[in-house]
Amino acid sequence: MLPNLFLSEYVKKVFDSYPKLLGTYSSAQGDEELREALSRFMVRQHWVQLTASEMVITTGAQQAIDLLSRIYIRSMDPILVERPTYSAALDIFRQQGARLLPVDIYPDGYDLERVELLMKRYKPRLFYMNPTFHNPTGYTVPSAQRKQLVELAERYRCLIIEDDAFHDMYFDKPPPMPLITYDTEGWVVYLRSFSKYVAPGLRICSVIGRRPVIGSLITAKSLADNGTPCVNQKIFLHYFGSERLQQHQEKLRIALQVRRDIMEREFAGAGWDWVSPQGGLNLWVKLPDSIPMEPFFAECVRQSISFVPGAICDPLREMKSWIRLSYSFVNEGQLREGARRLTDIAERFK
Numbered sequence: 001m002l003p004n005l006f007l008s009e010y011v012k013k014v015f016d017s018y019p020k021l022l023g024t025y026s027s028a029q030g031d032e033e034l035r036e037a038l039s040r041f042m043v044r045q046h047w048v049q050l051t052a053s054e055m056v057i058t059t060g061a062q063q064a065i066d067l068l069s070r071i072y073i074r075s076m077d078p079i080l081v082e083r084p085t086y087s088a089a090l091d092i093f094r095q096q097g098a099r100l101l102p103v104d105i106y107p108d109g110y111d112l113e114r115v116e117l118l119m120k121r122y123k124p125r126l127f128y129m130n131p132t133f134h135n136p137t138g139y140t141v142p143s144a145q146r147k148q149l150v151e152l153a154e155r156y157r158c159l160i161i162e163d164d165a166f167h168d169m170y171f172d173k174p175p176p177m178p179l180i181t182y183d184t185e186g187w188v189v190y191l192r193s194f195s196k197y198v199a200p201g202l203r204i205c206s207v208i209g210r211r212p213v214i215g216s217l218i219t220a221k222s223l224a225d226n227g228t229p230c231v232n233q234k235i236f237l238h239y240f241g242s243e244r245l246q247q248h249q250e251k252l253r254i255a256l257q258v259r260r261d262i263m264e265r266e267f268a269g270a271g272w273d274w275v276s277p278q279g280g281l282n283l284w285v286k287l288p289d290s291i292p293m294e295p296f297f298a299e300c301v302r303q304s305i306s307f308v309p310g311a312i313c314d315p316l317r318e319m320k321s322w323i324r325l326s327y328s329f330v331n332e333g334q335l336r337e338g339a340r341r342l343t344d345i346a347e348r349f350k
């Protein structure tokens with residue numbers, strides 16, 4: 001489902017338009033033309049008031065999470081993280097020595113009383129969240145909670161890192177506005193990676209925030225790599241501004257929805273639990289507790305089936321009977337076959 005054919009055309013166009021591109025470094029903040037284009041897009045799509053100076057381009061969202069952790073987290077600093085959450089983010093926070101305070105995410109959002117209690121009691125510096133088609137669960141925090149979360153962040157001076165990697169990967173209707181739309185005081189820093197629907201190979205993420213956050217991020221970015229490669233940024237810029245991306249995105253949404261449906265149909269009789277995702281790339285499935293995860297996982301890998309075990313997404317390293325299955329990676333036939341194999345193996349281990 002990658003736009004290979006189109007991208008190769010843009011590569012040629014970009015090298016013709018910028019003959020000195022290969023010999024040029026980007027600024028640490030990111031290509032100005034790209035930041036201008038992406039800030040216009042954010043203003044149009046989300047009514048966020050912003051200029052290109054309030055944006056940094058990073059090499060993927062993962063780099064942004066890493067840089068923000070280096071800036072904001074000192075050893076033993078308490079931070080809020082969803083439970084479960086994106087496992088690489090947990091690895092980054094642990095590496096930085098953070099004390100992880102889990103906030104359960106449910107199909108209808110968080111328990112805001114608990115969020116407030118944790119903010120009041122521990123004064124965390126950060127709350128890392130992925131509130132839209134969340135990885136791994138696919139859940140989306142409803143809009144009513146979004147405004148309240150920003151108010152809590154302001155009241156308790158806790159910076160929200162809003163990781164919005166799946167925003168455009170919706171099925172029937174677009175998701176609610178991002179939290180940063182409600183932010184007037186600068187307590188939200190917004191990460192919009194384009195890895196998931198343009199190309200992971202380009203690793204382009206735009207980070208939006210207010211001045212103090214952006215200033216520190218530019219310094220951290222210049223220390224890390226002095227700027228995301230210009231070639232990637234310009235190719236992305238030209239593709240991003242094209243009608244083709246729009247068409248590609250629409251096809252992708254349909255293809256992902258079809259694959260989600262296939263997976264759900266295959267699992268219908270298995271007696272497993274999940275909440276049907278309305279966007280994103282994953283199905284978060286609860287298997288029977290009786291299945292021993294380690295040998296089960298080993299057997300699946302032996303039969304060429306891969307999934308993310310729930311425990312690695314859990315800040316408490318529990319959730320052993322949960323798994324995250326991706327329906328984006330293989331074609332429909334392989335998906336059907338893989339799902340059947342998975343249910344057969346599970347049946348044997350039950």
Ligand SMILES: Cc1ncc(COP(=O)(O)O)c(C=O)c1O
Binds near residue numbers: 135
């Ligand atoms: C929630 C979340 N954030 C960030 C990333 C990483 O994105 P990028 O490729 O832009 O580093 C992923 C990738 O799976 C993700 O699921």
